[in-house]
Amino acid sequence: MLHTSDWHLGRSFHREGMLEHQRVFLDHLLDVVETRDVDLVLVSGDVYDRALPSVDAVRLADDAFARLAASRARVVVTSGNHDSALRLGFGSRLIDAAGVHIRTDASTVGTPVELADEHGPVLVYGLPYLDPDALRVPWDLERRSHEAAVAEAMRRVRADLAQRPDGSRSVVLAHAFVAGCAPSDSERDISVGGVSMVSSSLFDGIDYTALGHLHGAQQLSATVRYSGSPLAYSFSEAGHVKGSWLIELGSAGVSDSEFVPAPVPRPLARLRGSLDELLGDPDLSVHEGSWVQATLTDAVRPLRAMDRLRERFPHTLVLAFAPEGAPLPGTPRLPTAGLGDHEIALAFVEELRGAPATADESVLLREACEASRDDPADALVSSGADA
Known part of the structure; x- marks a missing residue:
């Protein structure tokens, strides 16, 4: 059987x-x-x-x-x-x-x-x-x-x-x-x-x-x-x-x-380390044809992390971030009382990324915050008039 x-x-x-x-x-x-x-x-x-x-x-x-x-x-x-x-x-x-x-x-x-x-x-x-x-x-x-x-x-x-x-x-x-x-x-x-x-x-x-x-x-x-x-x-x-x-x-x-x-058409690999470690470790060459789940431990979230990983591991499917030294889940965040929307958005970006937003990003976030405060009724009236 x-x-x-x-x-x-x-x-x-x-x-x-x-x-x-x-x-x-x-x-x-x-x-x-x-x-x-x-x-x-x-x-x-x-x-x-x-x-x-x-x-x-x-x-x-x-x-x-x-x-x-x-x-x-x-x-x-x-x-x-x-x-x-x-x-x-x-x-x-x-x-x-x-x-x-x-x-x-x-x-x-x-x-x-x-x-x-x-x-x-x-x-x-x-x-x-x-x-x-x-x-x-x-x-x-x-x-x-x-x-x-x-x-x-x-x-x-x-x-x-x-x-x-x-x-x-x-x-x-x-x-x-x-x-x-x-x-x-x-x-x-x-x-x-x-x-x-x-x-x-x-x-x-x-x-x-x-x-x-x-x-x-x-x-x-x-x-x-x-x-x-x-x-x-x-x-x-x-x-x-x-x-x-x-x-x-x-x-x-x-x-x-x-x-x-059973045959294994494509193996699975779970990799963990900084982006530079994953890209530079010669021992990881065995996983270059694998489906990859990568967890990056960089203190500052790297830009274009998925694109850069896929240059070496083209079948990377899942990317997670676990910065070394980051607060444990449940650790109280920075207080937001007294902060404006733009300040809260900047604090969120810095906490998530581990580095502050750039000047251009700050301008974009300010514009987004201001747009979100527009009166929805005004937008509805405008939309109806256009129709």
């Missing part, structure tokens, strides 16, 4: 398009399916980044699923909190016949995709993202929480398993925030009244649980794992190794596992 999730097709990275990088990953995925004799591909939610994906994202997903349907593997896909369950699940009963099983309807969580190998039956239960608000009434949930929703889904899974022949092995796909795992900055918050996490014990007794939602590959146990996203979607993931889990399911459950790294 090859466990992947959180493709987020159509997502951008600080306004940089990711579709071509996502296409590289999907080519890699198909290559792994063929070269490693994969029988089953598990996609645990967030196929798309938005409920209404772009046309190009839909084309890429269509191409990926068509190629998977033509491959040696069967495929089970569930919807995540970023997906529209209705849109992703459209035509799923027809697509089943091609060996791609898309599970987006919460009412079917207890109905598995039935497979078999030389050891007997393998039952694959797809749990889409379960919204407690949407399920509280139809499922008669006692609590408004993800724990309650997933617990009820797993009760239905176990009820079906209890009717199956001895020796049947079970696989569950779930899109949830399982306690004990580390999130990154790029996941959308799914908390409901502050209750977003579910216990890993809900999956006890399942031969393999393929989790989605968190973007870092993580292993809660030999049988409960996150594959993480195939690409980094925030600079907080700069240290992640992205990829998929290759799981061998034997007669008694998981018999072997391997993490298969």
Whole structure:
């Protein structure tokens, strides 16, 4: 089995398009399916980044699923909190016949995709993202929480398993925030009244649980794992190794596992130092082709800092300033009582930049302050007269 999730097709990275990088990953995925004799591909939610994906994202997903349907593997896909369950699940009963099983309807969580190998039956239960608000009434949930929703889904899974022949092995796909795992900055918050996490014990007794939602590959146990996203979607993931889990399911459950790294079309780098240090350090040449998040520590904010950084690091996307010796957040600012608008504006520029405004800037700020004091009624009358 090859466990992947959180493709987020159509997502951008600080306004940089990711579709071509996502296409590289999907080519890699198909290559792994063929070269490693994969029988089953598990996609645990967030196929798309938005409920209404772009046309190009839909084309890429269509191409990926068509190629998977033509491959040696069967495929089970569930919807995540970023997906529209209705849109992703459209035509799923027809697509089943091609060996791609898309599970987006919460009412079917207890109905598995039935497979078999030389050891007997393998039952694959797809749990889409379960919204407690949407399920509280139809499922008669006692609590408004993800724990309650997933617990009820797993009760239905176990009820079906209890009717199956001895020796049947079970696989569950779930899109949830399982306690004990580390999130990154790029996941959308799914908390409901502050209750977003579910216990890993809900999956006890399942031969393999393929989790989605968190973007870092993580292993809660030999049988409960996150594959993480195939690409980094925030600079907080700069240290992640992205990829998929290759799981061998034997007669008694998981018999072997391997993490298969995904290609890295463009690495991430988080750089910190003065502008001169970042531009002059020869050791930083390795990051000249990376997406860069730079934090400048100059006491005085450099002019044209982003332009100058991009001369060496053309893919700099994020620029922050943390001057050395600057007051800590929350430190009282200079008092403004008794100061005029122009004086306050000059003080703000000096505090932000670490150097006073130039003479030309002071004139411009004075003109802006005077313009802001014009009577809006006069401007409205003037506008009406012109019309």
